[in-house]
Amino acid sequence: MRPDSPHPPAATRRAFLRWLAASPVLATLHGCDPPDSPPGAAPSGGTTLRPSFDPATLQPIPRAPVTTAAEALDVFDMERVAATTVPTAHFGYIQTGVDGEETxxxxxxxxxxxxxxxxRLVDVSSLDMHVTLFGREWPTPIVIxxxxxxxxxxxxGELATARAAQARDHLQVLSTVSSTAVEEVNEARGGPVWYQLYATSNWDVTQAVVERTRxxxxxxxxxxxxxxxxxNRVTLARWSRMDDRDCRGCHRPRGEAPTVKPMFQGTVYRPADFRSPGMTWDFIGRLREITDQRIVVKGLMTHEDARIALDRGVDAIWVSNHGGRSEGSGQATIDALPEIASVVAGSVPxxxxxxxxxxxxxFKGIARGADAVAVGRPYLWGLGAFGQPGVERVLEILREELAVTMRLAGTPSLAGIGESSVGAG
Ligand SMILES: Cc1cc2nc3c(=O)[nH]c(=O)nc-3n(C[C@H](O)[C@H](O)[C@H](O)COP(=O)(O)O)c2cc1C
Structure with missing residues (x-):
C-alpha cells in the first residue's frame, strides 16, 4: 500500500473488523457491540459493565448508523465510527490501557x-454550570x-480540537507530545491553552520547552x-500487530528512530531523554524557579501525595491514572477523589x-469533590470520526447531558452538587 495511505487495505481492514467483532475489547470497555457485528450475534464476552443486550430478548440492542457528527446520540456512537475511520494501530493507541485493562x-x-x-420540587428553570479556574470563567466544568x-x-489533529474548543469555549490542555506546535494551537484556539509537561530527564530540554510555552x-x-x-500497553501491542501499514506518513516504522515531536524541536532533546525516572517532588521547586506560570500536578491518586503537593505549593491537583494507561493498580480515579478532595479542602482547584x-x-465527579472533570478518549473518538465537528459534538453531548442531569437531580448550580447528591451502589 502507499506509504502515506491513511487506512489499511480493505481486506486487512475487514479481517481486523472481524477480529474486533470477536474481541472483548470494545464490549468490555463500554458494553456496545463492535462496529460490524451481525444483528443477532452472540454476546462477544466480557460485557460486565453495561450489557448491550436487551435483558428480555437477549438480542443486541441496535445502534442506528451514524454518518454525520450531528447524528451521534452519545459518545459511544463516536467510538464506533472512530473504530472504522482511524487507522487500526492508532485506534489501538487510543483504546489501550495497561496489562489486562483492569485499571x-x-x-x-x-x-x-x-x-x-x-x-424533587426544586426550581431548576435557570442553570449555572460555570466554573472559575485561576480567574478565568468557563461555561462548563468539562475540560479537554x-x-x-x-x-x-x-x-x-490538535488544530481541529483547538477550533472545537474555541467554538464551544472549553479549556484545552495541550500534550507535550502534541503533533502540532503550541504556537499554532494557540492561534487555532484563539488564545493560549494550558500546557501539559512531561519532565524528561534532561533539564535543558525541560527548561527550553517551559520557556517556549511561557x-x-x-x-x-x-x-x-x-x-x-x-x-505495559498490551492492547496497543495487539492492535498494532493487526496493522501492516507502512506508517511513515505519521511516524517512523518500528525499529527506526522516532520522529522528534514539534515541542522538542530546536532543543537538545534525544529520545533517551523522554522518561524521567529520577524525578522527585523537588522538581516542583525547580519549575517554580524558572517560571511564573501556575503549576498543576496531574496524576495523583492518594491523599498522602496530595498533602505533599500542597506543601510544595502547587496551584491545583489533577486526580488521574492516565486513563488506566500508567500503573495497573486497579484503583479508580473517582474512588481516589474524596480522600484527595478532603485534604485539599477547597484550598486549590x-x-x-x-x-x-x-x-x-x-455530575458524579463534581459530587465527589472535583471542581472540573476532564475527558480524554471521548473527544479523540469525535476527532477520529469527524474532525472538528466530531469534537464539537462530543462536547455538546456532554454539556447537554450534564444540564439534563442537573435539572432532574434538582441541583441547578454546580455549587449545589455535593456528597449527598450521590450514593454508592
Ligand atoms: C491516546 C491518549 C493519549 C494521551 N496522551 C497523554 C499525554 O500526552 N499526556 C498526559 O498527561 N496524558 C495523556 N493521556 C491521558 C489523558 O490526559 C487523560 O488522563 C485520560 O485520557 C483520561 O481518561 P479517559 O480517556 O478515560 O477520559 C492520553 C490519553 C489517551 C487516551
Whole structure:
C-alpha cells in the first residue's frame, strides 16, 4: 500500500473488523457491540459493565448508523465510527490501557456503580454550570485532557480540537507530545491553552520547552507525574500487530528512530531523554524557579501525595491514572477523589479524569469533590470520526447531558452538587 495511505487495505481492514467483532475489547470497555457485528450475534464476552443486550430478548440492542457528527446520540456512537475511520494501530493507541485493562475498566465501573440521589420540587428553570479556574470563567466544568499525537487520529489533529474548543469555549490542555506546535494551537484556539509537561530527564530540554510555552502565553503548566517510566500497553501491542501499514506518513516504522515531536524541536532533546525516572517532588521547586506560570500536578491518586503537593505549593491537583494507561493498580480515579478532595479542602482547584463518558458521570465527579472533570478518549473518538465537528459534538453531548442531569437531580448550580447528591451502589 502507499506509504502515506491513511487506512489499511480493505481486506486487512475487514479481517481486523472481524477480529474486533470477536474481541472483548470494545464490549468490555463500554458494553456496545463492535462496529460490524451481525444483528443477532452472540454476546462477544466480557460485557460486565453495561450489557448491550436487551435483558428480555437477549438480542443486541441496535445502534442506528451514524454518518454525520450531528447524528451521534452519545459518545459511544463516536467510538464506533472512530473504530472504522482511524487507522487500526492508532485506534489501538487510543483504546489501550495497561496489562489486562483492569485499571481502565475499574475507572469506568466505579463511575457506573454510583447513583445520583435526585431531589424533587426544586426550581431548576435557570442553570449555572460555570466554573472559575485561576480567574478565568468557563461555561462548563468539562475540560479537554491532554492527549498526544492527534494527527494520528485525524489529519487536522490538535488544530481541529483547538477550533472545537474555541467554538464551544472549553479549556484545552495541550500534550507535550502534541503533533502540532503550541504556537499554532494557540492561534487555532484563539488564545493560549494550558500546557501539559512531561519532565524528561534532561533539564535543558525541560527548561527550553517551559520557556517556549511561557513565551507563547500559556498561563498554566500541567506536570504529569504518573508516567515517569514506560507502561505495559498490551492492547496497543495487539492492535498494532493487526496493522501492516507502512506508517511513515505519521511516524517512523518500528525499529527506526522516532520522529522528534514539534515541542522538542530546536532543543537538545534525544529520545533517551523522554522518561524521567529520577524525578522527585523537588522538581516542583525547580519549575517554580524558572517560571511564573501556575503549576498543576496531574496524576495523583492518594491523599498522602496530595498533602505533599500542597506543601510544595502547587496551584491545583489533577486526580488521574492516565486513563488506566500508567500503573495497573486497579484503583479508580473517582474512588481516589474524596480522600484527595478532603485534604485539599477547597484550598486549590481539583480536576479529575478517567472513565467519564456521560453528563451524569461528570455530575458524579463534581459530587465527589472535583471542581472540573476532564475527558480524554471521548473527544479523540469525535476527532477520529469527524474532525472538528466530531469534537464539537462530543462536547455538546456532554454539556447537554450534564444540564439534563442537573435539572432532574434538582441541583441547578454546580455549587449545589455535593456528597449527598450521590450514593454508592
Ligand atoms: C491516546 C491518549 C493519549 C494521551 N496522551 C497523554 C499525554 O500526552 N499526556 C498526559 O498527561 N496524558 C495523556 N493521556 C491521558 C489523558 O490526559 C487523560 O488522563 C485520560 O485520557 C483520561 O481518561 P479517559 O480517556 O478515560 O477520559 C492520553 C490519553 C489517551 C487516551
Amino acid at each position: 481502565q475498566l475499574r475507572n469506568r465501573a466505579a463511575v457506573e456503580a454510583m447513583h445520583i440521589r435526585a431531589r 485532557a491532554p492527549c498526544g499525537s492527534q494527527r494520528g487520529f485525524h489529519a487536522e 513565551a507563547a502565553g500559556c498561563p498554566v503548566i500541567v506536570l504529569t507525574v504518573d508516567l515517569a517510566v514506560g507502561s 481539583v480536576i479529575v479524569d478517567g472513565g467519564f463518558r456521560r453528563g451524569s458521570d461528570i
